[in-house]
Amino acid sequence: MTFRRRSDEREHVAMGGSVDYSPPQLNASPSTPSSVPPPPSHWQEQGSPYVLPHSSYFDGAHGFSIDHLHLNIQPPYPPVKSLFEHLSPHIAYGSAHNSGERCDAPKCDPQTRVAVQEEIMGWIKHGDSDPLPKKMMWLSGPAGAGKTAIAGSVAETCATEGVLAASFFFSAFSGSLNRRSKRCFIATLAHHIAGHRALHQFERELLCAVRNQPDIFHKTLRDQAECLLIGPFRAIWNECDRRGWPKVIIVDGLDEVEAEQYHDPTRQESCRAHEDDQHEILNALLAVSQCPPSPSRRISDFFATSARASTIDLFLDSKYSPDADIARYLGSKFAEIRRRSGITDVSWPGQTALDQIVDISSGQFVVPTTIIRWVEAGVPQQQLNDVLQQEWMRVGTRNPFAALDALYRHILIRAHNPDDDPRLVVKWILCIATRDTSGSSAQFWRQMLESVEGELKYRMEPISSLIFVPPHDSALFRITIYHKSLIDFLCAETRSGDFFVDKPTCNTFLTDRIVKVLKDQGPSTQRRSSANDLRDFMAQFLCLKPFGRDATAQGTQAVLHLQSSAFLRFLSEGSKTDLALCDAGWWTHLLITGRVSEEAESHQDAIASLGQNITIIGSILCGIHKAMECSPMVISSTHDSTAQLSDLGCHAACRLWRGGILSKAKELNWCVHEIEQVEVGQLERLTIHGFNRRFKQMGQTQSDGSLSRCDVCQPILGDS
Numbered sequence: 001m002t003f004r005r006r007s008d009e010r011e012h013v014a015m016g017g018s019v020d021y022s023p024p025q026l027n028a029s030p031s032t033p034s035s036v037p038p039p040p041s042h043w044q045e046q047g048s049p050y051v052l053p054h055s056s057y058f059d060g061a062h063g064f065s066i067d068h069l070h071l072n073i074q075p076p077y078p079p080v081k082s083l084f085e086h087l088s089p090h091i092a093y094g095s096a097h098n099s100g101e102r103c104d105a106p107k108c109d110p111q112t113r114v115a116v117q118e119e120i121m122g123w124i125k126h127g128d129s130d131p132l133p134k135k136m137m138w139l140s141g142p143a144g145a146g147k148t149a150i151a152g153s154v155a156e157t158c159a160t161e162g163v164l165a166a167s168f169f170f171s172a173f174s175g176s177l178n179r180r181s182k183r184c185f186i187a188t189l190a191h192h193i194a195g196h197r198a199l200h201q202f203e204r205e206l207l208c209a210v211r212n213q214p215d216i217f218h219k220t221l222r223d224q225a226e227c228l229l230i231g232p233f234r235a236i237w238n239e240c241d242r243r244g245w246p247k248v249i250i251v252d253g254l255d256e257v258e259a260e261q262y263h264d265p266t267r268q269e270s271c272r273a274h275e276d277d278q279h280e281i282l283n284a285l286l287a288v289s290q291c292p293p294s295p296s297r298r299i300s301d302f303f304a305t306s307a308r309a310s311t312i313d314l315f316l317d318s319k320y321s322p323d324a325d326i327a328r329y330l331g332s333k334f335a336e337i338r339r340r341s342g343i344t345d346v347s348w349p350g351q352t353a354l355d356q357i358v359d360i361s362s363g364q365f366v367v368p369t370t371i372i373r374w375v376e377a378g379v380p381q382q383q384l385n386d387v388l389q390q391e392w393m394r395v396g397t398r399n400p401f402a403a404l405d406a407l408y409r410h411i412l413i414r415a416h417n418p419d420d421d422p423r424l425v426v427k428w429i430l431c432i433a434t435r436d437t438s439g440s441s442a443q444f445w446r447q448m449l450e451s452v453e454g455e456l457k458y459r460m461e462p463i464s465s466l467i468f469v470p471p472h473d474s475a476l477f478r479i480t481i482y483h484k485s486l487i488d489f490l491c492a493e494t495r496s497g498d499f500f501v502d503k504p505t506c507n508t509f510l511t512d513r514i515v516k517v518l519k520d521q522g523p524s525t526q527r528r529s530s531a532n533d534l535r536d537f538m539a540q541f542l543c544l545k546p547f548g549r550d551a552t553a554q555g556t557q558a559v560l561h562l563q564s565s566a567f568l569r570f571l572s573e574g575s576k577t578d579l580a581l582c583d584a585g586w587w588t589h590l591l592i593t594g595r596v597s598e599e600a601e602s603h604q605d606a607i608a609s610l611g612q613n614i615t616i617i618g619s620i621l622c623g624i625h626k627a628m629e630c631s632p633m634v635i636s637s638t639h640d641s642t643a644q645l646s647d648l649g650c651h652a653a654c655r656l657w658r659g660g661i662l663s664k665a666k667e668l669n670w671c672v673h674e675i676e677q678v679e680v681g682q683l684e685r686l687t688i689h690g691f692n693r694r695f696k697q698m699g700q701t702q703s704d705g706s707l708s709r710c711d712v713c714q715p716i717l718g719d720s
Contacts, residue, residue: 082207083203083206083207084191086207086214087190087194087210090184090187090188091184091187092176092178092179092184092188094176094178095169095179095188096167096168096188097151097155097250098159101176101179102152106148106149106369108150108152108153109329109332109333111328111332112328113149113153113325116150117154120139120150121154121157123312124158124247127312134312135289135311136286144365144483145322146366148252151252158247162244163246163248164248165245165249166188166192166250167250167251168249168251169253170252170253170256171253171256172253172487173433173480173481174439180257181258181259181260181277182221182257182260182277183260185281185284186221186225186284190228190229190232196245198245198246199245201240202232205231205232206228209227209228209231210227210228213227220280221284222280222283222284225287225288249285249288251281251285255278257274257281258274258277259272260272322361323358323361326358326363326365327358329369330357330358330372334348334354334372337375337380348381353384353388364404366485367404369483370466370482373465374465387410404485404489405496409496412426415459415460415462416458417459423499425459425460426490426499427505427510428445428459429481429486430490431445431506431509431510432479434506435510439478440544441478441540442469442474442477442478444540447523448523451525456469457472466481466483467479467482468480504570507566507569508570510567512572512574515567515575515578516578518578518579519578519581521583521586521587522534522537534596535596538590568620568627576651577653579653579657580651580652582657584657585663588665588668589664591614591616591617592614592664592665592670594613614695615688617661617665618686620661621657621675621683622684623683624653626684630649630650630680631649631650658680662676666713669697669699670695671698672695674695678694698713
């Protein structure tokens with residue numbers, strides 16, 4: 001018997017089961033019911049998911065018995081996922097305008113950027129009444145103009161006034177890939193919208209949509225937008241009062257979106273450009289804005305063509321009086337500095353100094369904010385005089401980036417670089433900004449980059465106006481680079497000049513640090529670290545972009561040694577020598593078991609799941625022969641790995657790592673003889689799928705219940 005309810009002309013199963021009577025005889029009663037009694041009221045659906053209670057039909061009954069009753073009870077339906085459970089794995093929580101991750105994000109100071117904020121809010125509130133209403137607004141402007149601060153401030157205002165439907169702030173500096181890519185974009189917007197109190201009908205329809213199409217999160221953004229946004233809105237468009245609905249979706253940092261790679265990353269023609277995913281996001285937004293419920297090609301091309309009829313183009317130029325806003329900002333900040341520093345001269349720093357800073361800012365807020373941080377980093381009067389006396393203060397407005405670039409050079413030259421490496425701090429900055437895929441902590445980068453403890457603080461302290469390094473007692477916090485324009489500056493040789501470090505040099509530098517960790521079995525500056533500290537370090541170390549897995553590269557047909565452990569392509573001669581001094585067996589044990597020592601056997605000691613690290617093992621095994629530039633040779637087919645790897649044509653590091661990996665894998669009950677049979681010169685051509693077929697874990701339960709085994713690699717197991 002199944003009880004059902006009707007809601008909006010849809011039938012939802014409230015609970016299920018069947019009861020077959022034969023028929024029952026109730027000795028305590030002269031009459032027997034001819035039908036099954038209705039379910040108790042508390043069986044009714046009280047929301048989602050539906051619940052099958054465990055109470056009896058005869059609660060409180062006594063003094064009677066039932067004879068010849070045959071029950072056929074169907075198993076209850078499994079618990080039904082709630083909407084949040086469906087969406088949660090696909091939500092970028094840090095992307096919301098008010099997320100904890102954005103606690104230190106830039107915002108407009110009071111009484112600054114008032115004109116542009118008023119224009120945006122006017123469009124949000126009253127734009128629908130325009131003769132030709134526009135459904136999208138594009139806020140653009142030069143780097144450092146304050147776009148993110150304006151977007152964040154407008155989002156706060158909209159949230160306060162109840163008109164914010166959703167927000168998504170992309171960030172190239174975020175430790176979470178979900179904020180740097182498109183993968184969670186639509187689901188996050190849907191989650192925000194469903195949480196609005198005026199849109200409970202949308203929440204209902206969204207739940208139906210994800211239940212009907214649970215794989216929607218792996219579809220194109222256009223399909224996701226149709227299923228998770230447009231469809232639910234279309235279903236409720238005419239059934240309720242829309243006057244209380246929110247009106248606006250705010251998206252920031254679209255130009256910081258990184259493309260996801262779905263194909264072989266070694267084939268240049270198959271690589272997706274960042275603009276491809278940016279364009280896909282824009283098309284999805286355009287589709288949403290054109291729905292009744294509204295909001296590589298280059299972004300500017302998109303708004304000039306596809307979205308031209310639907311878009312207001314708002315460019316941050318002199319129309320919005322950025323100079324006046326900057327002057328107000330400077331006045332407020334210098335007043336704070338006077339109070340905090342005990343400066344009694346209320347006229348300091350004087351109108352002339354303020355005018356100079358406003359003049360060289362060229363409307364870019366990043367210039368005054370960086371100067372203020374510089375002034376706050378020391379004795380304010382001395383710090384400000386140091387800035388004002390520089391030649392670059394007289395560049396005027398000839399080049400919008402000239403003042404910013406000169407300011408960056410002025411600050412960076414004060415970093416405490418060693419005499420033998422005047423670009424060391426720049427290398428550190430680039431490693432932190434561009435080689436970190438997991439949002440590593442400040443403590444990790446101290447351990448990774450320092451040659452002696454305390455070095456990071458000492459060398460970076462003079463540039464604290466550009467980069468925030470948390471103190472030692474806040475080691476789990478991340479290092480913060482205040483503005484993306486600093487990385488743009490460092491990556492452009494024409495702008496950074498003597499500070500420029502090219503990609504191969506940066507990769508080689510980080511590779512040397514990686515090899516040092518391999519050699520020392522951990523950070524060299526923390527030799528007395530606890531097991532927990534070492535485990536935390538290793539978990540982050542294995543996710544470094546040149547060493548660990550590339551989170552954006554997918555597909556089992558990718559060439560293995562290019563898919564992971566790319567550090568092998570940037571080995572210096574010193575690193576090649578150090579690789580021959582490593583304990584390959586120790587690292588193989590770590591990567592296979594996820595434990596930092598053979599004694600630590602509890603599950604809590606594991607730093608990563610098995611599948612995540614096998615690719616690293618394979619990429620080293622398959623790539624080290626070429627990386628060491630060994631002589632071509634043919635290895636005879638044999639099951640004796642020691643004999644196979646004894647050829648003197650190989651570099652010592654090649655023999656050590658291949659022998660150590662295979663020997664330790666056998667010891668840990670892995671089948672490796674098929675890998676041993678591959679000619680060493682052909683290993684570099686193996687795909688991920690090809691390696692996984694030849695490198696297999698034994699002792700696993702198979703479909704027939706037996707344990708997998710290999711009589712070649714584990715003859716003792718095979719005979720047991």
